[in-house]
Amino acid sequence: MIDLRASDLPLLVLYALAFALLHWTASPWSGAGFFSLWYPPAGLRFAVLWSRGARFAPWLVLAELAADFSAGVIDIGAPGLLQAVIGAMRPGLTYGLALAGTRGIARGKDDTFSLPPMMMGLAAVAAPALNALLVAPIDALLPADAGRYRIGVDIAISLTGLAVGDLLGILVLAPPLLWIAALTGGPRQALPRPPSRRAVLEDALVLSGCLLLTIALWRAGLGAQPAPGLLAGAWIGLRHGRIAAWLAIVAQVLAFLPYSSGRLDDATRLELHLGIAAVVLVTWLAGSFSDAQKTARIMLERRNRLLFQAERLKTLRAMSVAVIHEISQPLSTLAIEAGHLARATEHLDADIAESAALVDRKARDLSDLVRRLRRFGGRDVDEPSLLPVSMLLQTACQIVAAELRASGGRIDCLGIAPDLAVQAQEIELTQALVNLLRNAVAASPGETIALRAGAVADEVRIEVTNPLVTARKTDAQPLGAGMGIGLVIARTIVEAHGGTLVRQDDVDTARFVLSLPLVAGPLP
Amino acid sequence: MTDPAASPAASPVAPLVAVLDDDADLGASVARLLARNRMDARAFTDPRALLAILPDCAFGCVISDIQMGEMDGFAFADALRARDPAVSLVFMTAWPTTAHAVDAVRRHGGIDYLEKPIDEPRLIAAVAEGLGWSARERRIAAMTAAFTRRERDVFDLLVRGHSNKEIAERLAISARTVEDHRAAIVTKTRTNGLAQLIALSRGEAV
Incomplete structure (x- = not known):
């Protein structure tokens, strides 16, 4: 769960209102055992989760509950309140899980399925499917009152209806919402x-x-x-x-x-919507x-x-x-x-x-x-040798000096302990550092980039930090967005040296942390 | 290239340095540099020409380029060693690599491996060291050449500090015979006692 920022509150209020409205418009397509065969709120939920990240799910669930209570969809005084609340919370949480799972599976893979367009397609199918699949297990854990999905209607039909309604809602509503968000969110997206x-x-x-x-x-x-x-x-x-x-x-x-919103019997309507869903x-x-x-x-x-x-x-x-x-x-x-x-x-x-x-x-x-x-x-051949970290950083700074001058920025690189050393291929590792510095210069032109190095346990940690100038925090962007080839090369080099390269952003700074095994002993 | 036939006959006494480089100007320049440092040097551009005059001309040190036309510096070093094991070698190159540097010293017994443009003091020092090494090798070779096989065995054990009795036991001969061989060794080497023999075995002048 991510911290809620003040700027997120209007989004959540707007979300709750839109959710209640869309929920209401879905009612003509309802049937026995399922709420609606065409459920646009699912698309709204999916779009917000996809653009803000799966960890935003708990806040959406709260907003949805608030909308349900205010609109009277859940009646506080009615029996089976617990079932109703859990039932209302389930979709938001399962959507979060499905999105996180899809991104987790695609992470680190290098094929067509791991590319953002395809990942979103898969997530759009996985989210309603997981939501429908988890209905029965979650109900089984609850006290055996007369739950909504436990009454005489065939459970397969009701779950199919649920999945079909969500799927249609997502695929019709989520894409335009995400396109609008992308076009208004930053200058990078071209029409x-x-x-x-x-x-x-x-x-x-x-x-x-x-x-x-x-x-x-x-x-x-x-x-x-x-x-x-x-x-x-x-x-x-x-x-x-x-x-x-x-x-x-x-x-x-x-x-x-x-x-299909007209006078159709449930079976015909479900069959028709199954066809549309396919x-x-x-x-x-x-x-x-x-x-x-x-x-x-x-x-x-x-x-x-x-x-x-x-x-x-x-x-x-x-x-x-x-x-x-x-x-x-x-x-x-x-x-x-x-x-x-x-x-x-x-x-x-x-x-x-x-x-x-x-x-x-x-x-x-x-x-x-x-x-x-x-x-x-x-x-x-660039053979591995014992290299002082201060020398590596200095060389990298010299290489990007010209670009830095052109952008009007500077690198703050002070207080590097002279006894830090790593076993590395000099030319390759310098290249990795240069790539990180270049990215930082490009992301924050005219700003001061901080370059720090120190020993943490048995590792040398080199940090490249630049202030986030125009771009908002981008953790919820599709994987791969903004990842230049320079970063890929840097990561490959660092990992070949037995190290890691991770991004650890703060609210207003972007930070790349490069960790390499520390070499003990005297320097050459 | 300096034509060996046209050049004045080398002095048989003074140690001679050969400079081998397919760049005639550089070869001549290095030879003149050595001459200014009181080392008699001759320049060659063709390894075969240098090998051809070897029987008449014993060099103390050869400075050889590594990248040359048909025969590279290492092939030349092998051919040179086969003809004269007591000549020292210094390599120089415009294409230095770690692998070549290791080979030059370990496999081909080079005194040094110099990168062009050449560091003059280092070159002079390497050649001086090479000439000293070569002189020692030649003295040892000259001395042991006059020994019979048995005298050589006795000499090897003597300079390692064994007594006459131990030598006799090891070689299965009588102590009297060992004494005879020892007398012959002293006569042939014109030395005076064991200390001088040991010095000789190390190539030191006595």
Whole structure:
């Protein structure tokens, strides 16, 4: 459970009001054993939990209870109050669990299913399913009064109705709410490009064709068959992604909901909504999969570009090594002869002696430069060695100094104990630190970035902290958002060194903590 | 390249340093640097030319580049050692690597492994050390060359501090024979007593 901030209170009040209103609008689709086959409050709940994080669930549950009591949905004086309260709390808590579980499963995986579009699709299915599945176990734990789900109606029907209502509510309502939140929440989200006329025409043709087919089959006495809708939904979702999928879902739901709110018996209504749920589900998953594929393709292209850059750097390195070699050969001769000339002319005319001494000094400087260059660029293998942490931090700061100057910021790096050392590959670990510093500079331009290091138990902890300037706290954003490739590389390097890289934000600062095994003993 | 045939005959007494580098200017420069430090040095650009004049010319130290044309510095070192085990080697390179540095000293018995541009004092020190080592090796080789096989056995045990009696027991000969061998050893080495023999076995001048 996260701490509640003052700024969250209006959101919770608004949520409670919207929840009560949407709850009321769902009543025409109710039936025996289930509240409604079309339950938009579930979409509202899902959207808020997805954007604020699963740990926000307890606050939502409280808001929902408040709404239920105020609207008279739960009567304080009625018998079975405990069942009613638990029943009202269950959906919010199970949704939180489902969202946390989906994100937990996807964490650390690297495939299409772990990408944000697909994760949200899976969570949208998992949340109502878990909610329905946990009804019976939770009821079993309660005192055996006449619970809502225990009366004569077949429990399978009532749970199916519950899941179907929630699912429809989520898939119709949550996506637009989340899109609105993303567009208003920060400057980073770009508006989606308007679709091409051809795509719109194609989708409209497919959808209307399939709707006509559904109606034809119905007229022929075969009932409301979901197959044409499934076909249309899968086609549109796979072809054009989630936005097109959602529009198709809305179109299908608008076509059937007015009809199903009319005078239908429970069994017919449930059958119809099961069909709609199947269509909506397939359409949304198809759209999510298509978007996840698109995201994966973009990531792959970015990696390819990075690989190309790496190849170029490799070529450049080889060229610079060759240049160092070509220079060092004649420079050896020059340095020897310059030294000789300087010594031989010491006693000659002051002007000549000075010239010879100058040539000698410059040849020496150049020799030093070549040796230094060779030490940094000419190394083929970056072998692990004992490195003082203060030196690593200093080198990393020097590398980002130019970018820092350009952004007008500074790095505060003081008080690093000189005896801290780690066993590491110098070039790689410096790269990891540089990536973290670069991210911090990019996130907080013109600000002071704090770089700290210290020993904690048997670890060296290096902390890069930058103030959060414009972005709000982002823990509830979909995984992967804002994670640049630089951070991925830094994490890979640190983990290869037996360490960890974690993010530990405060309210107004972003902090990355890099921990590495501390090496005891004297420094080289 | 310095043509060995065209250059003046090397003095058979003074220890000679050879500088081998495919860059003729650098070779000549290093040779002149050594000459200024009172070391008689000649420059070569082709390893085969250097190997070819070896029978007539015993070098005390060879400074060799590692990356050369057909024959690299290490192959050259093997060929040189096969012809003359008592010559010392100093390596220099413009492409230093840790692996090469270790090989140069451990496998090829190099005195030092120098990075170009060359550190002059370090080069002079390495060559001086190499010349001293080579001189000792040559003295030991010259001395033991005159021994018979049995005299060599007796000499090896003597300088390790064994008594005549112990040597006789070990070699299964009489103490009298050991004394005869010992007299021959002293005569051949023109030494005076065990202390000088031990000094000789270490290559020290007596």
